[in-house]
Structures are given as C-alpha cells and as structure tokens.
Amino acid sequence: MSRAPGADQFVFPEGFLWGAATAAHQIEGSPMADGAGPSIWTRFAHTPGMMLNGDTGDVACDHYNRWRDDVKLMRKLGLKAYRFSVSWSRILPEGTGRVNQKGLDFYSNLVDELLANDIEPLLTLFHWDLPAALDDRGGWLNREIADWFAEYASVMYRALDGRVKKWVTHNEPWVVTDGGYLHGALAPGHRSKFEAPIASHNLMRAHGAAVKAYREIGKHEIGLVVNIEPKYAASDSAADQAAVRRAHAYMNEQYLHPALLGHYPPELKEIFGEAWPDWPAEDFELIKQPLDFVGINYYTRSVTKDATSYPLNTAVVRQPLGTYTETGWEVFPQGLTDLLLWFKQTYGDLPVYITENGAAFFDPPTADVDPVSGERRVRDPLRMDYLRKHLSAIHDAIQAGVDIRGYMLWSLMDNLEWSLGYSKRFGMIHVNYGTQERTPKDSALWYSQVIASHGRKL
Numbered sequence: 001m002s003r004a005p006g007a008d009q010f011v012f013p014e015g016f017l018w019g020a021a022t023a024a025h026q027i028e029g030s031p032m033a034d035g036a037g038p039s040i041w042t043r044f045a046h047t048p049g050m051m052l053n054g055d056t057g058d059v060a061c062d063h064y065n066r067w068r069d070d071v072k073l074m075r076k077l078g079l080k081a082y083r084f085s086v087s088w089s090r091i092l093p094e095g096t097g098r099v100n101q102k103g104l105d106f107y108s109n110l111v112d113e114l115l116a117n118d119i120e121p122l123l124t125l126f127h128w129d130l131p132a133a134l135d136d137r138g139g140w141l142n143r144e145i146a147d148w149f150a151e152y153a154s155v156m157y158r159a160l161d162g163r164v165k166k167w168v169t170h171n172e173p174w175v176v177t178d179g180g181y182l183h184g185a186l187a188p189g190h191r192s193k194f195e196a197p198i199a200s201h202n203l204m205r206a207h208g209a210a211v212k213a214y215r216e217i218g219k220h221e222i223g224l225v226v227n228i229e230p231k232y233a234a235s236d237s238a239a240d241q242a243a244v245r246r247a248h249a250y251m252n253e254q255y256l257h258p259a260l261l262g263h264y265p266p267e268l269k270e271i272f273g274e275a276w277p278d279w280p281a282e283d284f285e286l287i288k289q290p291l292d293f294v295g296i297n298y299y300t301r302s303v304t305k306d307a308t309s310y311p312l313n314t315a316v317v318r319q320p321l322g323t324y325t326e327t328g329w330e331v332f333p334q335g336l337t338d339l340l341l342w343f344k345q346t347y348g349d350l351p352v353y354i355t356e357n358g359a360a361f362f363d364p365p366t367a368d369v370d371p372v373s374g375e376r377r378v379r380d381p382l383r384m385d386y387l388r389k390h391l392s393a394i395h396d397a398i399q400a401g402v403d404i405r406g407y408m409l410w411s412l413m414d415n416l417e418w419s420l421g422y423s424k425r426f427g428m429i430h431v432n433y434g435t436q437e438r439t440p441k442d443s444a445l446w447y448s449q450v451i452a453s454h455g456r457k458l
C-alpha cells in the first residue's frame with residue numbers, strides 16, 4: 001500500500017464507479033411470471049438432489065415484485081451503479097423468436113427506476129440461466145447458439161441502449177463450462193471432457209456475435225466478465241510450476257486470450273488432449289471483437305501443486321495460516337493486485353471494472369433487534385475487513401497504472417448461491433427469507449461511507 005504520509009488515503013480516480021452486483025436467477029424469484037419460459041436453472045432446481053436443502057429460485061429475494069423498494073435501498077446507500085443480469089427466458093420464452101413484452105417491461109422499468117435514482121445500470125445479458133428451450137436444442141453445444149444469443153442481445157440493445165450504456169455479454173464462461181459441462185455441479189449438469197471445450201468455444205463465439213451485433217445497433221460500451229484468480233506454485237519444483245501453468249491457462253487465459261488476442265493458450269490442447277478439437281480459423285475472427293472494457297470477478301487465489309485430477313492434474317493446497325470464507329475460499333487481497341498487474345502486462349490498457357468481489361461469512365438468519373431503539377442490525381466485521389483489504393489492493397493496482405474504472409461489490413443482497421441454495425450469504429444487505437425483510441449489514445453502512453468519501457474513509 002503506497003501513499004505519501006498525510007496524503008489522502010485511497011483517493012480513487014475521478015468518476016470511479018462504486019456499485020454492487022446481483023444476478024437475475026439469484027434474486028428475482030417468480031421465474032415463470034408474466035409469460036416467461038423456464039430456464040435450465042428452473043429445471044435444475046426442481047430436479048431432486050441438485051440443490052442443497054432442496055432450495056429453488058422460485059421465490060429467492062422476491063426482487064421481481066420488490067424491485068422499487070430495492071432500488072430505494074440502493075439510493076439510500078448512495079450506490080452510483082448497479083450491475084444486474086437479464087433472464088433470457090423472460091424476454092424470449094422459447095429462447096428465439098417471440099418476444100415476451102411483459103418480460104422486457106420488467107427490465108425497462110427497473111432501468112428507468114435506477115436512472116431516476118442516479119444509479120447507472122450495468123446490464124449482463126447472460127448470467128447462467130439459459131432458456132430451457134435452447135438447452136433442448138443442444139444449448140451451448142450447438143454452434144447455432146451464437147446466432148440465438150445475438151438475436152436475444154439485439155432485442156435488448158434495441159429496447160434499452162442509451163438508457164443502458166454499459167453492456168456485458170457473458171458472466172464467467174469458465175464457470176458455465178467447468179460447472180455445467182465438465183464437473184456437472186451446475187446446470188445443465190453435464191459431465192463430459194468432450195462437451196466442455198465445445199461449450200466453451202460456443203460461449204465465446206456467441207460473445208463475439210453479440211458484440212458484433214452491438215456495433216451495428218448500440219452506441220455505448222460492451223465488454224466481457226471473467227472470473228480469474230492468480231495461481232501460485234506450492235513449491236519451486238518443475239512439476240508444481242507446470243501445474244501452475246496449466247491451471248493459469250485453464251482459468252485465466254482460456255477466455256481472455258481468444259477474446260483479446262484471437263487464440264487459445266497452447267496448454268488447453270495439452271490439458272484436454274483428444275477432447276480438444278481443431279477450431280476453424282474464422283471462429284477466432286468472430287470471437288476477437290474489439291471490447292470497451294473487461295469485467296474481472298475476483299474472490300481468491302489458488303496455491304497450486306501437481307496432482308492427479310481431471311482435466312488439470314493439479315490440486316489446490318490449503319494454507320494452514322490462511323483465513324477462509326464460508327465457501328472455502330482463502331482471503332488473499334494481494335492476489336487481486338497481482339492479477340490486475342498481470343492483466344495489464346498481458347492484454348494492455350483496456351479499461352477494467354471489478355465486476356464482482358465479496359465474501360460469504362456466517363450471518364444469522366434474522367437480524368438482531370436493538371432492545372431500546374428497536375432497530376434491526378447485522379454485524380459483519382469479517383466481511384468489512386475483506387472488502388476494505390480488497391479495495392486497498394485495487395488502489396495499489398491503480399497506483400501501479402492499471403486502468404480500473406469501478407467496483408461492483410458482490411453482492412447487493414443475500415441471495416440464492418446456485419446449487420448451494422440459501423446456505424451462503426454474500427450480501428451487504430441481509431435478507432430474512434421468511435419475511436423478505438431487508439436489513440443493511442454493518443458492511444453496507446461502511447460501504448456507503450466509502451462511496452460518499454470517494455474512498456477516503458476506507
């Protein structure tokens with residue numbers, strides 16, 4: 001942390017965008033309301049055994065009905081931006097063709113309410129909830145999905161561009177592929193080393209097709225959001241160094257390289273072997289569309305060693321003196337600075353937003369009530385410490401010359417943590433799932449002051 005004695009601590013660049021993030025399926029509820037079609041997550045959640053405690057997104061945070069009050073809470077906290085996702089199957093219930101106007105109206109009204117409260121919308125087109133109708137047609141395994149996704153994106157561009165000035169194609173193609181097609185822990189629950197590269201590649205083709213469509217329709221900015229994490233060798237052995245190379249290529253370069261450089265890292269052929277196809281050269285012309293920014297989702301690092309595992313032959317080494325979150329992720333803020341410096345060194349000065357950063361620590365199911373004032377309160381010192389340290393790490397990267405434009409805290413509110421259900425709370429706003437009461441946690445009140453002081457009260 002570098003600052004002159006007595007200088008303002010952590011002064012962030014003018015216009016730095018302070019916000020918070022959510023995703024449609026994790027907060028909205030009412031997945032089939034007003035003519036929406038099912039998504040793969042609606043199906044996955046209603047497939048016995050797929051979700052912890054049998055939790056589903058049928059109600060979630062009931063944001064579909066409570067969105068006005070939620071925007072009021074964002075305003076009260078002084079958020080300058082809000083990153084949310086659109087549920088594709090609300091807009092196109094069959095995934096292509098017929099537009100469901102009521103679905104479009106929901107997001108149009110949300111955007112108008114955000115703008116009326118001086119909150120800038122950042123819209124993610126795809127945050128994992130693929131229309132089930134498209135999964136029935138092969139989903140990310142069908143090369144036609146590039147056209148399906150561009151069609152859906154174009155409907156959104158025509159409806160909202162101008163009110164929405166920052167667009168994201170995909171949230172974390174790595175998780176979609178690794179979770180949904182390789183290991184099967186996430187929807188659609190496939191487990192195939194042959195399908196995973198195909199899904200990955202079609203996700204990136206679809207990304208390129210949507211960006212290309214934006215350049216014909218839109219007038220503002222569009223980018224890609226990736227989850228990346230620094231890989232540190234568990235030892236200086238050649239085997240562990242090679243393991244780091246594989247893990248780094250598989251998570252950190254697999255999507256950024258084709259999107260920004262027009263080719264995959266060579267390690268992927270080594271990792272997937274017979275399961276790695278020879279891709280048509282023209283695919284990379286489609287994928288490598290110029291971007292206005294990249295969103296980086298950062299949570300943790302991995303100390304990595306050589307091991308027997310598929311497909312990487314690596315393992316993550318738990319740090320005996322480390323601090324870990326409820327999701328088993330090590331708290332390692334320095335990794336964010338290291339990662340941002342790597343990004344700049346590898347891909348140049350493309351603007352970056354931290355589009356997700358946060359932590360799940362234990363929070364009670366109901367807020368405390370002050371016996372005197374009757375006010376509700378949720379104390380979350382561990383989360384405040386996590387956030388403070390990561391904002392400091394971002395500031396260090398900015399000081400080192402990385403062009404970081406904003407920070408979207410994950411998450412605005414407690415929500416459905418995918419197949420972990422409601423067991424993990426990432427929100428700075430507590431949600432009582434029994435009553436749907438929202439209570440800003442101490443971290444929200446602190447973040448509100450950080451925003452108001454432009455970082456000085458970090």
Ligand SMILES: OC[C@@H]1[C@@H](O)[C@H](O)[C@@H](O)c2nc(CNc3ccccc3)cn21
Nearest residue numbers: 023171172175227297299356410417426
């Ligand atoms: O797990 C917390 C959030 C999740 O709620 C968001 O929807 C998603 O965008 C998100 N991505 C990560 C990054 N890492 C990750 C690693 C393995 C599995 C899932 C996510 C964390 N998170």
